[in-house]
Amino acid sequence: MSRPDARIPEHPEPHEITLQAVLEALVDPVRRSIAAQLHRAGEDISCGKFDLPVARSTATHHFGVLREAGVIRQYYVGTSRMNTLRADDLNSRFPGLLDACLQAETTTPDPEP
Amino acid sequence: MSRPDARIPEHPEPHEITLQAVLEALVDPVRRSIAAQLHRAGEDISCGKFDLPVARSTATHHFGVLREAGVIRQYYVGTSRMNTLRADDLNSRFPGLLDACLQAETTTPDPEP
DNA sequence: GTCAAACTTTGATGCTCATCGACCTTTGAG
């Protein structure tokens, strides 16, 4: 079988996405910022293009959490790992949840710790 | 001054409710269960009437987190502390968020750890 | 083949939080 790309980790199927995992993913401000940047851009973004306040190894961790929760989809283009927001999958499984988080994310300024 | 009841702790005003706090509150399955039971009942419930899998002192902690996040409102009736779901406040501040969590809570079975 | 770019992996660390048992407080009934 022609495996697409051995570097691409597992994504949950739409029906495997759980509310618990999505909430755990979106409760972190860094991860919510990733989702918001992806939403605002309207196009796929590589991991390195995000504006994030953490080290790259930490960012990798956050992308993994989002992917395993089913919030983003990842695929490789060369050495760049691209990221897509799985808005349709989330909206059909938990209607209103993603929009509520994203809308609040853009209208409400981040709470500075 | 006729203070309403010295035992009643602080509640955030509607505009003080933050997405971060609400998500932190609803990410815990026990707290989400409290919100869901309150929603299903359609009426206020005292702390002792909830069906919760934790000790009483732990439940007290969870009620406090929900109250400080603005998810529930609490008031005393005798020795009983009653709880109200602040659905209107949440819906006007983060439209769709509460419904998304509650709907998924009732249709999706709890993930047993 | 060589090299840099772009991520990932691997510990290690530190902090937050859910949990509990034991004890204290307030209220209302008798």
Add this chain to the structure above:
DNA sequence: CTCAAAGGTCGATGAGCATCAAAGTTTGAC
């Protein structure tokens, strides 16, 4: 006043998680 009911408070404990630096891996260009 006395008591039981309903909760709250107080440490203590343990697990999970976000964070980082350092080293490893994979790819594409030259």
